[in-house]
Amino acid sequence: MQPMDTYTALYRHLLWPLWEAVRGRPTRARLAYLERSQFRPPEELEALQIGKLRRLLVHAATHSPFYRRRFRAAGFDPARLRSLEDLERLPLLSREEAQRSQAEMIVPGSPLLEKSTSGTTGQPFRFRYSPDSEVWRQAIKLRAYGWAGAVPGAKTVHFWGPAAVPPNRTKALKIALDRALRRELYLDCARQGEADLQAAVDVLRRLRPTCLIGFTQATVQLGRFVLRHGLRSWPPMRVICGAERLFPQDRPVLEAAFGAPGSVFETYGCREFMLIASECEAHQGLHLSMENLVVEIVDERGRRLPDGEVGQVVVTDLHNLAMPLIRYVTSDLAAAMPASARCACGRGLRRLSHLEGRQQDLLRGRDGRGIPGIVFNSVIAGLGGKVDQFQAVQRRDGRIDLFLVPGPDYDERVVEGLRHRLAPYLGELPLHVHVVHTIPPLPSGKRRHVVIER
Numbered sequence: 001m002q003p004m005d006t007y008t009a010l011y012r013h014l015l016w017p018l019w020e021a022v023r024g025r026p027t028r029a030r031l032a033y034l035e036r037s038q039f040r041p042p043e044e045l046e047a048l049q050i051g052k053l054r055r056l057l058v059h060a061a062t063h064s065p066f067y068r069r070r071f072r073a074a075g076f077d078p079a080r081l082r083s084l085e086d087l088e089r090l091p092l093l094s095r096e097e098a099q100r101s102q103a104e105m106i107v108p109g110s111p112l113l114e115k116s117t118s119g120t121t122g123q124p125f126r127f128r129y130s131p132d133s134e135v136w137r138q139a140i141k142l143r144a145y146g147w148a149g150a151v152p153g154a155k156t157v158h159f160w161g162p163a164a165v166p167p168n169r170t171k172a173l174k175i176a177l178d179r180a181l182r183r184e185l186y187l188d189c190a191r192q193g194e195a196d197l198q199a200a201v202d203v204l205r206r207l208r209p210t211c212l213i214g215f216t217q218a219t220v221q222l223g224r225f226v227l228r229h230g231l232r233s234w235p236p237m238r239v240i241c242g243a244e245r246l247f248p249q250d251r252p253v254l255e256a257a258f259g260a261p262g263s264v265f266e267t268y269g270c271r272e273f274m275l276i277a278s279e280c281e282a283h284q285g286l287h288l289s290m291e292n293l294v295v296e297i298v299d300e301r302g303r304r305l306p307d308g309e310v311g312q313v314v315v316t317d318l319h320n321l322a323m324p325l326i327r328y329v330t331s332d333l334a335a336a337m338p339a340s341a342r343c344a345c346g347r348g349l350r351r352l353s354h355l356e357g358r359q360q361d362l363l364r365g366r367d368g369r370g371i372p373g374i375v376f377n378s379v380i381a382g383l384g385g386k387v388d389q390f391q392a393v394q395r396r397d398g399r400i401d402l403f404l405v406p407g408p409d410y411d412e413r414v415v416e417g418l419r420h421r422l423a424p425y426l427g428e429l430p431l432h433v434h435v436v437h438t439i440p441p442l443p444s445g446k447r448r449h450v451v452i453e454r
C-alpha cells in the first residue's frame with residue numbers, strides 16, 4: 001500500500017466526515033463495520049445473512065402483494081426460514097417479471113431512489129431502492145476499492161461510461177462537489193477516437209492517479225493504445241475494472257500499460273445491486289459482498305449447484321426494503337469457490353470464480369443447439385497480437401458477421417486461420433469476416449463481443 005498523502009489524510013479524517021454529516025449519510029460507520037466483518041469466518045457471515053434474509057422476507061410478505069402471493073403459492077412461511085438453502089423453495093425472479101410487477105413490489109410509503117439499467121440486453125429496467133440500501137452499496141464499494149488502494153480521497157481517474165444527466169442544477173452541483181472533494185476525475189470511455197485516447201493519456205500523465213477505474217474493455221483498448229505508441233510515463237497505478245468481463249489476455253495488457261504485476265483488480269456488479277463481488281490483493285477469485293447480498297449459483301430450475309459448477313448468478317438484496325428483489329436472475333454465469341478454501345488474504349467472504357459472459361451470448365446453431373459466444377474470445381485470444389478488437393454479430397437468419405480490427409502482428413493468413421479454428425464450433429453457420437478500422441462501443445460505453453439479433 002502506498003503511504004497516504006496529505007490530502008488523502010485530510011479528506012479521510014476531516015472533509016469526508018463533515019460532508020457525510022451534511023448529507024446525513026452514515027457511510028463511514030457502515031464502512032468501519034464492513035472492514036471488521038470481512039474477516040469473520042464464513043459460517044458467521046452466513047448466520048448474519050440468514051437473520052437479515054428472514055427480516056427481508058417477512059417484510060416483503062407483510063408489505064408487498066406480489067411476494068405475499070408468491071410465498072403462499074410456494075407454501076413458504078418466511079418466519080420459519082432457517083438456512084440459505086430454504087430460499088430454493090421460492091421461484092426465481094426474472095428482470096421482465098420484476099419490470100411487470102413493480103407496482104406491487106414497491107413497499108408503500110418507503111422513501112425511494114430510482115435508477116435504471118442501461119438496457120444493453122433489452123429494455124431498460126427502472127427500479128427503486130431505499131436510501132439505506134444506497135449507503136450499504138456505497139460502503140461496499142468503498143471497501144472493495146480500498147482493497148485496490150483506492151481509499152477515500154485518493155486520486156482516481158474514472159474511465160467510465162457517459163453519466164446520466166442530473167435532473168437539476170442542485171443535484172449537478174452536489175455531484176460535482178462530491179467528485180472534486182474526493183479527487184475523482186471522470187472521462188467518457190465511449191469516446192475512443194485516437195484524439196480521445198490521447199487526451200485520456202494526457203490526463204494520466206498530468207494527474208498520475210493512485211488508481212484508474214474503468215469499464216474493462218474500454219480500458220483495455222486504452223491500454224493497447226498506450227503500449228502501441230510507447231506512451232507510458234507514469235509509475236504503476238492500480239487498475240480497477242468492472243462493468244464488463246476481464247479476459248485472461250486482458251490482464252497483462254493492463255499491467256504493462258498502467259500498473260505492475262498484481263495491480264489489476266476485477267470487480268463484478270450490476271446496476272440493480274452495485275458491487276456483487278470484487279477481487280482482493282491476493283487475486284484468487286472475487287469476494288462476494290456477503291453483508292449486503294445473498295448470491296446463489298443455480299441451474300435453470302433454480303436449484304443450487306455444487307461449488308465449482310458454473311451456473312446462473314441469482315441475487316437477493318438484503319437491504320433494499322423499498323422494493324425487495326428476491327432471487328433476481330442477473331443473466332450472468334459464474335461458479336462458487338468452495339467455502340473450505342479460504343483466501344490467502346484471510347477474509348471470510350466467500351468467492352466466485354469463472355465469471356463467464358452473459359447467458360444471452362448463446363448463438364443459435366443450425367441444429368438448434370446453443371453455441372457459447374465465448375468461443376470467439378478463446379479462438380481470437382489464441383492469435384496474440386494479430387487481432388486488436390472483434391465483434392461477432394449473429395443475424396436473424398443465422399449467419400455470422402465477424403468484424404476484426406487488425407493488431408500489429410496481423411497478416412493475410414489470419415482470416416483463414418480463424419475460419420479453420422471456428423469451424424468445429426460453428427458447423428454449418430455461414431461466417432463472413434470483415435476487416436475494419438474500429439468497432440464503435442454502444443452508447444453506454446460498453447462493448448459487446450457477441451451480439452445476437454433476435
Ligand SMILES: [Zn+2]
Pocket residue numbers: 280281282283284287343344345346347
Ligand atoms: Zn482475498
